[in-house]
Amino acid sequence: MATLDEAVPPGEAHDAPADPRRRDYLSIGAVAFAGVGAGVVALPLINQMSPSADVLAQSTTELDVSAIQPGQSIKSTFRKQPLFVRNLTPKEIAEADAVPVSDLRDPETLAQRTKEGKANWLITLGVCTHLGCVPLGAGEGENKGPFGGYFCPCHGSAYDTAGRIRSGPAPSNLAVPDYEFISDTVVRVG
Incomplete structure (x- = not known):
């Protein structure tokens, strides 16, 4: 009986079956390489959607409220509003507390619009909720x-002290932005 070496003529290659582990390794390597490549391409695209440093700096406003006397208002800006x-x-x-909440178009109490222990400080965006005009009442006179x-003054919407x-035609109350008192006299908006 002839052995395997004798059955193959000299000079011809012997066809050995491919190693299945080697094929799996190459497949896994190719998929991993493609995944890393996709990550490298996607990272700059995702990073460019993050806000820049100048935008982050404008995202908060700190105000010293110590000079505002009871009954007075000031105008400032927050995110260009x-x-x-x-x-x-x-x-x-x-x-403000005497007004029945059921009489309001957009029912909110003064306590819901101010911070606990700081009911005398009302902080709102000065943008009418009808068409975006700036209401009067924050300036002297x-x-x-x-x-x-x-x-x-644009369409006659009237807001109370809260x-x-x-x-008037405005559908909702003046918006109250996120804010916190970082001391007794300084408030951070945003």
Whole structure:
């Protein structure tokens, strides 16, 4: 009987079966290489969607409110929008609390619009919720409207001392941005 070496003529290659482990290794290596390549391509695309340093710097505003007397308001800016900061008097707080929430178009109490222990500080965006005009009432001598808060001269929306819509076409209250008191006299908005 002839052996395997004798059956193959000299000079011809012997066809050995391919090693299945080697094929698996090459497949896994190719998939891993493609995955790393996709990650390298995707990372710059994802990073370019992150806000730049100048945008992050504008995302918060710190205000010293120590100079604002009870009954006064100031105008500032937050993310290129007007910001109203109002130091409510005890009378204005009582008037806002006396309004039945069921009478409001956008029902919110003054306590929901201010921070606990700081009910006298009302901080709102100064943008009318109807068409984006800037209401009057934050500056000295400006028309505060029939409810003593803010009045939008564009279409007649009137807000009370808590910045809640009371009459006119505006659908909702003046927006209250995220804010926190970082000391007794400094507030960080954003």
